[in-house]
Each structure stands twice: as C-alpha cells, then as structure tokens.
Amino acid sequence: MLRASLKSLFSRKLRLTLAIVAIVLGVSFLSGAFVLTDSLGARFERLFQSINQNVDVQVLLTDDGADEDPLPKITQAQLDAMAAVPGARAVSGDVSAIGVIPFDREDGKPVTTTGAPQLGGGVRGDDPFSLVQLADGRWPSADTEVAITRYTADQTNSATGDRLKVYLPEVNETREFTITGTVVYDGDRDSMAGETMVLFEESFAQRTFYGQEGLFSGAYLAANEGVTQEQLRDQVAPLAPSGFEAKTGDQANEDQANDVQAGLSALTTYFFGPFAVVALLVGIFLIFNTFNILVAQRASELAVFRAMGASWGQVTGSVLIEAILVGIVGSTLGLLAGIGLGLAGSAALTGLIGAQLPGAGITVSATPIILAYTVGILVTLVSAFVPAIRASAVPPLAAMREVSRPDKPLKGLTIAGLVFVVPGLALLVLGLVGSSLVPLLFGSVLTFLGVMIISPLLTRPLAGLIGRVVGWGMSGRLGVRNALRNPRRTAVTSAALMIGVTLVSAASVLGASFTRTIDQTINATVGAEVFIQASTTAGPPGEVGFPDEAVPLIAAVPGVDQVVPMYFSFAAQVDGGAPPFGGTFAVDDLAVARDMFGMKAVEGEVRTLQPGEFVADENTFESRGWEVGQTFPIQLDKGGEEQYRLVGVYEATPIWTDTMILPKAAVANFAGPLAFQGYVSLDDGANTDTVVAGIEDAMVDYPLVTVGDRSALLEQFNGFVDIALGIIYVLLGVAILIALLGILNTLLLSIFERTRELGLLRAVGLNRRGVMRMVGTESVVMAVFGCLLGIIVGVGLGAALSYALIDRDFLTVVAIPWASLIVFVVVAVVAGVLAALWPAWRAARLNVLQAIAYE
Structure with missing residues (x-):
C-alpha cells in the first residue's frame, strides 16, 4: 500500500512541486526572521569581542546605577586602587558621551546618521585599551584639538589640519576644534555601525561631559600573565564603587551582545514578525487548498485501493505519510529559503546603516530549524488529514464512477461561522457603546474569523456579481461558472488575499482618519505659524x-x-x-x-x-x-x-x-x-x-532641532502615520504574492482535474484564445472576490475602531480612503491576470484528443 501510494505521489511531479511550493512559502518568512536576528546578533558579538580583545575585566554600571541621576562615576583614586591589585597589568578609565555631533565643513549642516549613535570620547596617547588606532596625524593634546574616525572625516568632508565645528550636548553649545589626526578601528575599519566619533583630550572631555576632571564612566583592566579573567574580576570586585560591578571580558561581551540581541528581537517581533505571521497564515490556506485538491483528484485512485482490500486506516495513513514526506521536503526548502532571506536581510540592514560588522556569514540557531519543521510538517498533516478523511469516507464504487460529485452543502460552515460572527458583532457593539477598546478588538478578531469561515457562503452572491462585470462572452461566462462551481475552493484560494486586504483596509481607514483629524485639529486649534521640534x-x-x-x-x-x-x-x-x-x-x-x-x-x-x-x-x-x-x-x-x-x-x-x-x-x-x-x-x-x-x-x-511652518508640522505628525501605512502596504505585497501563487496553484491543479472537460470544449469549437480567456476570467473572479471581501471587512472594522477612538478624543472624524481602496481592486485584477498566465497557457496547449481520452 505504501509503495503504491509513493509511486502515485512521485508520478505527479508538477502537482508534487506545487504542494512543496506552498509549504516553502509558509515557512520561509518565519524562519528567515529568526535567522536574520541570530546572524546580526552573532556579528555584533564578534564586534564586541574584537573591540575588547585586550580587555580581561570591565567595571560597568549596574542596572540600578544606570537609573540614578546623575549617573555615578569612578574617581581617579578608585581607578588607581584598581590598578594596584596584584593581578592587574594595566588599567584605563572610560570617558564618553552620546550626542556629540560634528558639522559638515562644506554646507555647514550637522551630520546625521541612519540610527547609529553619534559619539564623543576622551583619549590619552598611551591608552592600551583604545578601540581605535591612529591612521594619520597625532592624538589631541589640548582643549582645542580633536581626532576623528575616518568615517567621520568622510561625512564632514574634513581632513587632518582642518577646523571642525562640533556640538557638545552636556554644555549644549557648539565649538570649533582643530583636527590633529584620523583614526580607524581594528581591522582597518572606518566605522563599527555607521556612527560618528569625535575624540577629545581626556581632561577636557571629563570637564565637558562630567563637569570636572578625574571622573570616569567605567574601567578596563588587563590581567598579568597567569591570572585568569575570573581571578582578576574577584580581586577588583570589592573596589567597584556603588552603582558599578566588575565583569570578566567574556561576560561583558556576551552581555553587550545580548542587549543588541534584545533590540534585534524587538525588530523581529514588531517589524519582521507581522510579515512572518501573514506569510504563515496565508501559507496555511495555500497548503490546505493544495492538498484538498490533490486528494480530491485522487479520489478514484484511493477508491481502487479500497476496492482491492485496503482499509480506511490504510488509505488515510498512506495520505498522511505522503503529507509527512512532502512536509519534510517543503520545510527543508523553506528553511533554506529563510536562510537566504536572513542573509539578504542582514546584508541589507548593515548596508543601510553603514555598519562594517565582522563576519558576513549566517548563523542558524535551533529555533528557526525547529519552527520550520514543526510548522511545515504539522500544517501539512492537518491540511492533508481533512481531505484524506473525506476521500476515504466515499464508498469505493461511488468514488470510481465517472460522475460529477457535487460539493457538500454549506450548512455546517454557516453554523460554525455564525458561532464566531454573532459574538464578534456583539462585542463590537459593546465596545462602541461603552467606548472600550478591549471588547472592540476581541470583537474584530472574532468577526474576521467568522467571515473567513462563512466566505464560501458568500462566494456565489459576491463572486457572481463580480462575474457579471468581468464575465462577458461565452469564455468569460464559462470562467465565472468554474469559479462558482466549488465555493469552498474559491473561498480558500481567495483567503490569502482577503487576509492581507482586510489588514490593509482597516489600517488605511485608521490612517486616513488620523491624517484628517490631525489636519483639522492643527488648523483649527494651533495658533502658531512656526514650530520647533527636537529630534x-x-x-x-x-x-x-x-x-x-x-x-x-x-x-x-x-x-x-x-x-x-x-x-x-x-x-x-x-x-x-x-x-x-x-x-x-x-x-x-x-x-x-x-x-x-x-x-x-x-x-x-x-x-x-x-x-x-x-x-x-x-x-x-x-x-x-x-x-x-x-x-x-x-x-x-x-x-x-x-x-x-x-x-x-x-x-x-x-x-x-x-x-x-x-x-x-x-x-x-x-x-x-x-x-x-x-x-x-x-x-x-x-x-x-x-x-x-x-x-x-x-x-x-x-x-538636534528642526524649524518648520504649519505644513511641516502637519508633515511631521502625518509622517508617523505614513511610516506605519508603508509597513502595512508591504504586508499587502507579501499577501498578494502568496495569494497570486495560491491562485496559480489552484488553477494548475484544476486544469488536471478538468482535462477531459477542456478537451471537449476545444472539440466543440472553443479556440485557444477562448480557453485562455476562460481561465483568466476564473482567476480574476477569485482575486477580486478575495479583495472585495477583504475591503468590506477591513473598512467595517477600521470604521468601528475609528468611532471608538472618536469617543476617546483621539480622532474627530472617520475617513474612508476611497482612492486607496480602488487601487487595491486594480491590484487584485492585475494579480489575477498574472496568476492566470501560466495555467491559461497550459490549458490552451492541451492536445484535444489526448485530453478527451484523459482518465
């Protein structure tokens, strides 16, 4: 039974490939997000190890110390006491500040970065722990002198000997200095992560950053030969002042890397996470639909197995084994695709911020591997189980008959959908009446799930209406009928697009409402014509x-x-x-x-x-x-x-x-x-x-401040909305891509299912162009159906949330972005046409006689 099942599976290579593609799409974004985080974290850890390669012990602020105001400092006397411990070979204090901004010598404007810090530091020429080395010139030795990194020199269009204007945040003023030299990091790197750095003479930096000389924000120590990091740490720990703690160099590097990892995890959670969730969610529908069609098309074959003595359990088990094999292959390829996405994302992000992180490789932890195989195999099993049960439940003789087997009634789906929709709508009303966001959010989720479940019930009325618009001519009417003949399949195929469009439509309504509210409020209540805003x-x-x-x-x-x-x-x-x-x-x-x-x-x-x-x-x-x-x-x-x-x-x-x-x-x-x-x-x-x-x-x-008029103020407020909408639109792009592949999948598989039907249509006079139009119309109906359903649900949920925010005075008006919604529909039509190109071409190229004889 197993051999026969596997032979049948591998004999349908194209269908097998389409099933695997569905799984790859479902897990690649999920694994890619974690691979990206792991890889960037590992590269930052190697960066810290490179910077602190000569450091055996660091004395750093504790979490409690970092909350004090002003921040505690290490005095020169305390630093000398640490230097006097028996195991210490060398000691150095840290003098640094954030927000030290150099100015471009050509245009006189302050230099900005893409999120990297703008650093200042105090240096001595004999510092054994300096994380930079001179590339040319000398170290600063007077209050009027500075050294800068080579990256900073490029950004400010300056060189050794030039005068450089620098903003000093602690004294909140700008001064000019003479550049005495340029420096580079270990490995001849111009920058660590796209930051600027200006280095001052140490005593001047202490007076400027801390208010007096002889103060340090941390300390670095090197151990004598034969003294371990742990031994030196234990010797120094009792001398660390209040608010500080001594850590081994390895532990300090790991902690710094963990801090970066936490930030990257937030990036994964709040930025890449939604992409992964959307991709996985629509991927589930794609996998389910693919296996549902595959098993349905094999109903006759499975019935033959039953007629030859195979039990219900054997038939179901063979399908599940096939699903496991397909899931393993798809998960492996999805993981590899995720690794590729992670590698590309790591290169793109480091390039965007100008970072020169050590190591350009990829790091894959156990998490993305476990997730890829767990999600890929589990979703595939669930997707295959339901159609396998359905196929094995059909009596063998009935399944082997060459008669049309109509789709099952939608009564069960309707009841299941109403179980979600009714309480969802009740919570929406409760949230609107009580001006409470919690029941409103829960109601939105339940309503959305309920509409997804009952979407097959909406296929015939809504898709039929769409068919009247796009289904002109005999070929168009045939395409519309093909889309309507199996409401479940059409609804599940359209679900991927519906999910994306629902999210984007709801966000677009909220965004348009916020934009309109901001415009009205500022124009009506703000009596200032000019505004000043800090970064x-x-x-x-x-x-x-x-x-x-x-x-x-x-x-x-x-x-x-x-x-x-x-x-x-x-x-x-x-x-x-x-x-x-x-x-x-x-x-x-x-x-x-x-x-x-x-x-x-x-x-x-x-x-x-x-x-x-x-x-x-x-x-x-x-x-x-x-x-x-x-x-x-x-x-x-x-x-x-x-x-x-x-x-x-x-x-x-x-x-x-x-x-x-x-x-x-x-x-x-x-x-x-x-x-x-x-x-x-x-x-x-x-x-x-x-x-x-x-x-x-x-x-x-x-x-660090900008000046603008009222229009600039509006642009600044609306800029946050635009950024959020931009991210949402990219999510829509992901959903459209997967939905396009899902429609392509469904159409290709349905062509196999309707091979004889297509042959008969060609035999009675339908030409190749007519076949292509028929398949194209079917594709457009499915795409526009998913888009319109998503718009209806998304606009409704977005309007409900907007009304709730009006009651809380966050909004004053509900705005519907009609232009954006029309664009969504146009995009859906284009996606439908694109998805139909290959299936339509295959259908039009079928050999008429072979198609008529197809079993």
Missing part, C-alpha cells in the same frame, strides 16, 4: 532640544509675536499610577499656551500655574476619578515625590488627550532642562518663510 531619535526629551537661552534669540527674530517653549516627560506618575499616555508637559506661562492652542476650561481654571499646581485634560480627569482641588504626589524622572494640586481641567482634543501640564518649576525634575518643542506665533503680515529662515539662523548651534 525624536537622538535621545530622551529634556536631554535633547534647546535651552532657555535660545528663547530670547527666537523672540528677537523680526516678525515673531510670541514664543511658547514646551518641556516634556514620559515618566510622570501621579499617586503611583501609570504615566499619562500622551505625556506630561511643562510650560512657562500656561495662559499664553492656552490662548495659542485654543484650550477651553471644563472645570476649575486653566491659567498661569504656580509651583505645586497642575492641570489635566478631561479624559485623564474622568478616567482617574480626580476632583479639582485635590492634591496628589507626583513622581517625575528624578527627585522624590512632590505634592501638586489640580487646579483645572481642559477640553480633550486629539493633541491634548491623556495629558497633563505642570509649571516650569517642575522641569528641574525632568530628564533634562531642554525644551522639546517650541511654538511661535507671528505678527500680522509677517512672512512665514522669512521668519522660519530667521529662526533657523538663530538655532544654528542646536543641531
């Missing part, structure tokens, strides 16, 4: 921005009426509760900000705040059960709890929801003293472009 990636608010000294410079620009600097914190906790989702602001004069932003008092007073007072929006006020006049302990980024009295409540709007505002005095306990945003109103008749240019000149020494 959101260079560091936390307060540590990045502009100082109070810059405000008079802005106010002095001709045409400026009023300036409102705004200070920001994510960490404020009121009475031990969670920080407000929208953040905590501080302003110098709330009365001025109130008028500029059109803030309306709901309760109490929204006025200039005195120390120890605060105001909040009505959503925060109501959700937390506060009362005007109450006093609460508020814990900010640093310092202990302080008592603040709630004096007023302002109306919640999309830009002022789940927020609270403190007086300027509270900034002393924010993460830093810098303003994160600034809003500028203009005199009547002032030219906005001229004022923007004037403010840019005034802010030239603060490279």
